[in-house]
Each structure stands twice: as C-alpha cells, then as structure tokens.
Amino acid sequence: MxxxxxxxxxxxxxxxxxxxxxxxxxxxxxxxxxxxxxxxxxxxxxxxxxxxxxxxxxxxxxxxxxxxxxxxxxxxxxxxxxxxxxxxxxxxxxxxxxxxxxxxxxxxxxxxxxxxxxxxxxxxxxxxxxxxxxxxxxxxxxxxLAQMHSAQARIKIQGQLDGLSVDAEVQALGAVRDHIKGQVAQASLGSELHNSDLDVRLAKLRQSSGSVTAKAQLEAMKQARAASAQASVKNL
The missing domain is CATH 1.10.287 (Helix Hairpins)
Structure with a gap:
C-alpha cells in the first residue's frame, strides 16, 4: 500500500x-x-x-x-x-x-x-x-498573435534605443566647450597682460602727453593771434 x-x-x-x-x-x-x-x-x-x-x-x-x-x-x-x-x-x-x-x-x-x-x-x-x-x-x-508580434517589435526597438548611449557625444562636446572657453580666456589674458605692460603704459603716457602739449601750443597760438589782432585795431 x-x-x-x-x-x-x-x-x-x-x-x-x-x-x-x-x-x-x-x-x-x-x-x-x-x-x-x-x-x-x-x-x-x-x-x-x-x-x-x-x-x-x-x-x-x-x-x-x-x-x-x-x-x-x-x-x-x-x-x-x-x-x-x-x-x-x-x-x-x-x-x-x-x-x-x-x-x-x-x-x-x-x-x-x-x-x-x-x-x-x-x-x-x-x-x-x-x-x-x-x-x-x-x-x-x-x-x-498580431498584437504579440507588434509588442515584441516594440520591445526590441525600445531595447535598441536603451542601448544607444549619448554619453560619449556629450563628453566630446563638453571637452570642445572647455577648449573654446580656454581659448577665449587665453585671448582675454593676453589683452590684459598687454595693457598692463610698462612699455605699453609708457607709450600711452607719452602719447597722452604729446596730445596735451599740442593742445597747449594750439591755445597759445590762438591767444597770440588774438593779441596781435587787438594791437592792429588800436593802431588804427
């Protein structure tokens, strides 16, 4: 049993x-x-x-x-x-x-x-x-069966899409952006260094002084001409 x-x-x-x-x-x-x-x-x-x-x-x-x-x-x-x-x-x-x-x-x-x-x-x-x-x-x-085949196709496509990673592209663009920013910063730094150079500053100072001297000479010449004109009027 x-x-x-x-x-x-x-x-x-x-x-x-x-x-x-x-x-x-x-x-x-x-x-x-x-x-x-x-x-x-x-x-x-x-x-x-x-x-x-x-x-x-x-x-x-x-x-x-x-x-x-x-x-x-x-x-x-x-x-x-x-x-x-x-x-x-x-x-x-x-x-x-x-x-x-x-x-x-x-x-x-x-x-x-x-x-x-x-x-x-x-x-x-x-x-x-x-x-x-x-x-x-x-x-x-x-x-x-048609619904099943459609669902299987969708799952396959979703799996393929999930497998597509854009991390590499994002990282590549990030490196490019950093490089461009570095170039811009380097250009700005060169300009700043150029403006702060002593020779450059001295040249600017001389240029500015020359301009001031020329303006003073021009003013003196105008005053001399005005005085000469007044003297001529008095003689008449």
Missing part, C-alpha cells in the same frame, strides 16, 4: 512537471496553444457532426416508419369499411385488431418522431455553436 501511494505521488509530481513544462512552451509559443485548442475543438466538432448525422438519420427513419404505418392504417381503415359493408365480420375483427395495433404504434412513433426532431434541432444548434466558437478562436488567434 505504501509503495502504491509513493508511485501515485511520483506520478502526480511527474504530471505536474510535464504540465508546467508544456505551459512554459505554450507561453513562449502561443501559436501552438491556439492551434492545439483549435484542433481539439475541430475534433469535437467532427464527433458532434457524426452524432448529429446519426440523430438526423434516426429522425428520418422514424418519420419514414410513421408515414408507412399511416398509409397502412388508411388502407386497413378502407378494408374495414368494406368488410363491414359486406358483412364479413370475421375479417372485420382481424382488421380491427390490426387497426388498433397500428394506432398504438403510430402514437408511439409520433412521440418518437417529435423527440427525434427536437434532438436533431438541438444537435444542429450545438454543431453551429461549436463552429462559431472555432471561427471566433481562429480570429482571436490571428488578432492576439
């Missing part, structure tokens, strides 16, 4: 592993899961179609028997009327017995035919329902 329990547990464990493995494969390849589901439903549809065919055949067989017995009943009824009309009581008794048997059989056949018709209609409805589900599942398969 203990060994049987262990084997049963091992069997359940192995079945669980297989189920998980199959489930993982179906997740990785959903088209397989969809195709298996569709194939299973098609198999059920085929079986249901065969069963429906058998039910319809039974309905047709019952209907045919019912029609045959109804025709036979009509014939016996006519024969019975003729036997009664001709006074053939012994024949009439036999015909009445046949008529009663046919009446009972026809009553049963009518009930069977009604039930067979209901069964056939239900089977056809079930058959159409399964076919509709198969068509819906096929459409869902196409739609879901």
């Amino acid at each position: 203990a060994n049987n329990a262990i084997f049963a547990r091992l069997s359940n464990l192995w079945t669980g592993f297989i189920s998980l493995w199959v489930s993982d494969i179906e997740k990785e390849h959903p088209e397989i899961a969809y195709q298996n589901a569709i194939a299973s439903m098609i198999q059920k549809y085929t079986q249901l179609k065969a069963a429906t065919g058998a039910i319809i055949a039974r309905r047709q067989e019952i209907t045919a028997r019912l029609s045959s017995q109804e025709r036979e009943l009509a014939s016996i009824s006519n024969d019975l009327e003729a036997a009664l009309a001709t006074g053939q009581d012994d024949l009439a008794v036999v015909l009445i017995q046949k008529k009663n048997a046919l009446d009972a059989s026809i009553t049963e056949l009518r009930a069977d035919a009604e039930q067979a018709t209901t069964d056939a209609d239900n089977a056809k409805d079930s058959l159409m329902q399964v076919k509709t589900e198969i068509d819906k599942l096929k459409a869902e398969k196409d739609r879901m």
Whole structure:
C-alpha cells in the first residue's frame, strides 16, 4: 500500500512537471496553444457532426416508419369499411385488431418522431455553436498573435534605443566647450597682460602727453593771434 501511494505521488509530481513544462512552451509559443485548442475543438466538432448525422438519420427513419404505418392504417381503415359493408365480420375483427395495433404504434412513433426532431434541432444548434466558437478562436488567434508580434517589435526597438548611449557625444562636446572657453580666456589674458605692460603704459603716457602739449601750443597760438589782432585795431 505504501509503495502504491509513493508511485501515485511520483506520478502526480511527474504530471505536474510535464504540465508546467508544456505551459512554459505554450507561453513562449502561443501559436501552438491556439492551434492545439483549435484542433481539439475541430475534433469535437467532427464527433458532434457524426452524432448529429446519426440523430438526423434516426429522425428520418422514424418519420419514414410513421408515414408507412399511416398509409397502412388508411388502407386497413378502407378494408374495414368494406368488410363491414359486406358483412364479413370475421375479417372485420382481424382488421380491427390490426387497426388498433397500428394506432398504438403510430402514437408511439409520433412521440418518437417529435423527440427525434427536437434532438436533431438541438444537435444542429450545438454543431453551429461549436463552429462559431472555432471561427471566433481562429480570429482571436490571428488578432492576439498580431498584437504579440507588434509588442515584441516594440520591445526590441525600445531595447535598441536603451542601448544607444549619448554619453560619449556629450563628453566630446563638453571637452570642445572647455577648449573654446580656454581659448577665449587665453585671448582675454593676453589683452590684459598687454595693457598692463610698462612699455605699453609708457607709450600711452607719452602719447597722452604729446596730445596735451599740442593742445597747449594750439591755445597759445590762438591767444597770440588774438593779441596781435587787438594791437592792429588800436593802431588804427
């Protein structure tokens, strides 16, 4: 008993592993899961179609028997009327017995035919329902696989974009910016050093002094000319 329990547990464990493995494969390849589901439903549809065919055949067989017995009943009824009309009581008794048997059989056949018709209609409805589900599942398969492929493409593109780093470009531009700033600072420093050089300052001072001297000479010349002009006026 203990060994049987262990084997049963091992069997359940192995079945669980297989189920998980199959489930993982179906997740990785959903088209397989969809195709298996569709194939299973098609198999059920085929079986249901065969069963429906058998039910319809039974309905047709019952209907045919019912029609045959109804025709036979009509014939016996006519024969019975003729036997009664001709006074053939012994024949009439036999015909009445046949008529009663046919009446009972026809009553049963009518009930069977009604039930067979209901069964056939239900089977056809079930058959159409399964076919509709198969068509819906096929459409869902196409739609879901298209969504999956689109999502996979988006994930791939996002991964590629995430892998594109602009750090190197940013660092390169940073170095260029620093170099340009250094050049500008160097140029400014050269100008500042030039302006602070003693020779340059002395030259500027001399230039400024020369300008002041020239302006003083110009002013003296103007005053001399003005004085000369005034003297000329007085002599007149």
